[in-house]
Amino acid sequence: MATRELTKEPNLAVLYPKAALSGLTRRGSGGALPSTVYTRSGVAVDHAHLAAYDRVCEFRLTDELPITYPHVLTFPMQVTLMTDGDFPFPLVGSVHVANRITQTRPLRVSDKLDLRVHVENLRDHPRGKQFDMVGEASVRGEVVWTDVSTYLRRGGGSGASESKERKEPPKPSASWRVPGDIGRRYAEVSGDRNPIHLHPLTAKLFGFPTAIAHGMWTKARCLAALEGRLPSAYTVDVKFKLPVLLPAKVGFAAERTGAGGWHFQLFDARKGKPHVDGTITA
Known part of the structure; x- marks a missing residue:
């Protein structure tokens, strides 16, 4: 397992063109997932950015972070991992189908966050392959927030129909x-x-x-x-x-x-x- 420490937030304006190129060069047949772990240490919350996020999502303006807010801090790290040359699937066309977040206590705007991102759990799906992008936020060595984003890469699946229960x-x-x-x-x-x-x-x-x-x-x-x-x-x-x-x-x-x-x-x-x-x- 290789751990790579990032000293600043990855530049998504650079990564998205790279992601578009990977969509043309990778077939997405799906080899092994990389064991790379990306980390950032001592990340401070930008008050103005948090306020802008709160307004767009219609949260109250408080010093407590919405449980979904750290996701936007780890997302550039996820994109970095998914655009690395050894990632088996292109980012373009990978569909975000589920998300699970756990917090063990509220995070505050004053907390300094240690962030960590890795990928795991490659598995078959009737329409292709699924994998989990996992993000963590720690405060003073304690993991207080965990995010699991499940992505589906279509193609090469069994083609079996999924159970779709219709509900009113x-x-x-x-x-x-x-x-x-x-x-x-x-x-x-x-x-x-x-x-x-x-x-x-x-x-x-x-x-x-x-x-x-x-x-x-x-x-x-x-x-x-x-x-x-x-x-x-x-x-x-x-x-x-x-x-x-x-x-x-x-x-x-x-x-x-x-x-x-x-x-x-x-x-x-x-x-x-x-x-x-x-x-x-x-």
């Missing part, structure tokens, strides 16, 4: 209008400038009728709706279903599932098609 959407507890520019606004704070999120024309190049919202924005927006009702230590696990085509009107529904637990859903307000299915466990 729940009665929404809230309805939101998602503006057409939310992809560009979230890209500004997250650094995730994947063209499928930025403009209808660039999204059409990848087979989408219009730009789509970032999955991690939809997760954060759902958690913002539950702010003030969440435990201090919890796991939030979501599956990303159908993309949110921008602009959109979506329904949000949440119900308690026990002490500190929730089940929440985000879905198309008109057709009821699912976008996000999530659980919160204290």
Whole structure:
């Protein structure tokens, strides 16, 4: 296992062209995952950046970090790993299908974070291969935050159909209008400038009728709706279903599932098609 210490945040403006090139040069048949671990030490939270993130995702402006915020700090490290020459799949075309985050205590804006990213758990999927990008944040040697992003690389799978249980959407507890520019606004704070999120024309190049919202924005927006009702230590696990085509009107529904637990859903307000299915466990 090779550990590589990064002295500054990776430059995504440089990495994304590299990712686009890897999409042309790598077939994505899927060899072994690299054992490389990327780290950054003593990362301080930028107050202005946190405030901008809070506004885009509609969190309150406080000194406590939303549980999804460290994801934007580790994301450039993930892209660095996924654009290395020994990574078996191109970043372009790898689909973010699920995300699980655990925090053992709230993180504060004053915390200095030691960040770590690696990849693991390559496995078969009926439509190709899946793997997990794992991020960690430690404070004074204690891991207090863990993020597992599951990606699907289509192609070479068994072709077996997945079980798709059709359910009626729940009665929404809230309805939101998602503006057409939310992809560009979230890209500004997250650094995730994947063209499928930025403009209808660039999204059409990848087979989408219009730009789509970032999955991690939809997760954060759902958690913002539950702010003030969440435990201090919890796991939030979501599956990303159908993309949110921008602009959109979506329904949000949440119900308690026990002490500190929730089940929440985000879905198309008109057709009821699912976008996000999530659980919160204290």
